[in-house]
Amino acid sequence: MSGLSVRLRDVARRVAVDLSMQAGRTTALLGPNGAGKSTVLTAVAGTHRPDEVDVRLGGRDLSGLAAHRRRVALLAQDPLLLPHLDALDNVAFAPRAQGRGRREARRLAAGWLETVGATGLEDRRPAQLSGGQAQRVAIARALAAEPEALLLDEPLAALDVDAAPEIRHVLRQVLAGRTVVLVTHDVVDAALLADQAVVLEQGRVVESGPVTDLLSAPRTPFAARLAGTNLLQGRAVDGGLQATDGTVMRGIGGEQLAPGTAAVATFRPDTVAVHAAPPGGSPRTVLPGEVVAVEPSGSAVRLRVRSTMGVLVADLTPAAVAELDLRTGARVHLAVKAAAVRISQA
Numbered sequence: 001m002s003g004l005s006v007r008l009r010d011v012a013r014r015v016a017v018d019l020s021m022q023a024g025r026t027t028a029l030l031g032p033n034g035a036g037k038s039t040v041l042t043a044v045a046g047t048h049r050p051d052e053v054d055v056r057l058g059g060r061d062l063s064g065l066a067a068h069r070r071r072v073a074l075l076a077q078d079p080l081l082l083p084h085l086d087a088l089d090n091v092a093f094a095p096r097a098q099g100r101g102r103r104e105a106r107r108l109a110a111g112w113l114e115t116v117g118a119t120g121l122e123d124r125r126p127a128q129l130s131g132g133q134a135q136r137v138a139i140a141r142a143l144a145a146e147p148e149a150l151l152l153d154e155p156l157a158a159l160d161v162d163a164a165p166e167i168r169h170v171l172r173q174v175l176a177g178r179t180v181v182l183v184t185h186d187v188v189d190a191a192l193l194a195d196q197a198v199v200l201e202q203g204r205v206v207e208s209g210p211v212t213d214l215l216s217a218p219r220t221p222f223a224a225r226l227a228g229t230n231l232l233q234g235r236a237v238d239g240g241l242q243a244t245d246g247t248v249m250r251g252i253g254g255e256q257l258a259p260g261t262a263a264v265a266t267f268r269p270d271t272v273a274v275h276a277a278p279p280g281g282s283p284r285t286v287l288p289g290e291v292v293a294v295e296p297s298g299s300a301v302r303l304r305v306r307s308t309m310g311v312l313v314a315d316l317t318p319a320a321v322a323e324l325d326l327r328t329g330a331r332v333h334l335a336v337k338a339a340a341v342r343i344s345q346a
């Protein structure tokens, strides 16, 4: 099975890319505003025709095909459900369009609604659904089209903070094993949903590779900023998160999660204190590590520190860096207060 390849040149938009994405994997498409992410996505979907375009999916040449014949489904930030149809018929619309009978299409639709945890919402019209419920129905509709590739355009961006983790969890389950392109500005989405990452800047690919490499050793300023949020994966435990190495990071926000639930801890680099010797004091996590990079970050200095929990970033004032004599190879202790660490469901 070959994957998805996109070669395009759009003169007016100044976008020129040549990308190969693996079959059965999720590739995050990252980059600043105007970098060309939507241009790539819509060129694959067939709703935008760049000056030159060559799109291949699973060995098929999609370049000249109309959008509805490409067997790709687009899931946008806005669920874009048909307002006059209930949830079941919104989902059944895709199999109906593929020629299935009404009864069969509705049976399939009910199955997809169950897959996304939307059983019970069949009779509701879009106006009667919350943002998260509507996005579940939109995911079911995208899957019901039995696409060969799924294109996700910031699927969680319009959701509130409570709904986003739930929908991310649904996506994690349904995206596994599928060929997916995910446009996102969110490092948590990239880390939890994608295997590979491609960074676009000014219409060009500037970085690509496994997401874990991008986050732990970014090679471009954009990726470095993106990776600037500390993110750890693990399991919820009482009062925090247990990382894969067994260390517990204390944090808040995970009180509702059952122990053992897959979770992430996120915290900003300016909340990480760096010490030469282990500090004591208030509830916090202390991690020993080694400085692997010292780089400017605005008016601060950013340290990358390899700990047993992975590479973490800390922003310090230049004065603190000088005082602690921090340089590559220095052994340090990182301290993070529980109140600065946000635990959420993965």
Ligand SMILES: Nc1ncnc2c1ncn2[C@@H]1O[C@H](COP(=O)(O)OP(=O)(O)OP(=O)(O)O)[C@@H](O)[C@H]1O
Binding pocket: 012, 013, 014, 015, 031, 032, 033, 034, 035, 036, 037, 038, 039, 040
């Ligand atoms: N409909 C359009 N007509 C003309 N130029 C456009 C159009 N849409 C986007 N562009 C331009 O093409 C370039 C790439 O935009 P694109 O929307 O692909 O970027 P993006 O990475 O998706 O940005 P964002 O994160 O803001 O959605 C930008 O310079 C943008 O201004």
